[in-house]
């Protein structure tokens with residue numbers, strides 16, 4: 001059987017993604033009433049981080065501990081990756097020792113290369129192009145609070161970045177309409193937009209994009225690796241800040257999400273992110289449950 005990877009949402013079918021969300025809700029319930037099952041004793045996840053992380057690292061590590069397994073943190077500084085060992089070799093070696101690998105890196109192509117040489121499942125823990133694990137948590141959060149997102153309208157404000165690209169994929173997989181407002185130079189790639197043709201509206205007008213939205217999402221204006229562009233980006237994105245005034249144009253019961261970490265006073269005001277529409281803490285917490293569901297799925301597939 002072919003190894004399953006999770007490099008983008010498109011690696012799974014809509015039905016599989018929906019099943020993961022339902023399973024994550026069950027696992028969350030088990031966590032709450034302390035009836036978790038250690039279903040994966042002895043299974044090991046290697047986590048390669050070429051960029052910083054709080055949520056992704058802690059949620060994957062906790063997920064493996066709660067499943068009865070173990071997670072190993074690896075960074076370029078303290079592994080041979082930083083001394084030039086080829087990714088393909090690392091993939092072959094880790095495939096002999098652990099059951100699954102999560103990678104956070106820059107170029108998405110590195111994940112694809114690793115996956116090509118891996119005989120165990122590879123999970124994208126964020127690349128410059130996609131952040132699919134975050135979308136699982138966002139979709140669980142919407143489902144729990146408002147129900148099925150199918151047919152709803154989502155608004156993305158700001159940079160057409162990795163998170164925005166994963167929202168574009170999600171629009172197709174979870175059947176919602178996505179209105180993206182970005183400055184012309186910061187729009188998502190045409191090939192990614194085209195994959196979800198018919199589901200996406202792109203504009204440079206934040207007021208038009210947010211009108212009537214059921215869910216409003218934003219992210220930092222400078223992603224990891226773009227820090228030196230921040231002052232220029234602050235000027236370009238100024239009018240895309242999610243303010244109370246802008247949010248008032250969304251649907252009455254609209255939710256606000258942000259993958260975090262957030263910069264209050266840049267892409268979102270403190271009033272919004274700390275206000276009643278914001279579900280960012282539930283969203284962050286759901287990283288644990290969705291990733292546990294994902295690990296269960298990939299580890300079982302590997303057994304099959």
Ligand code: CP
Pocket residue numbers: 052053054055056057126134259260261
């Ligand atoms: N949202 C997210 O992936 O957070 P970290 O960078 O802290 O992992």
Ligand code: NVA
Pocket residue numbers: 126131161162163219220222223224259260261
């Ligand atoms: N777009 C952000 C997401 C961080 C979780 C980044 O890539 O830095």
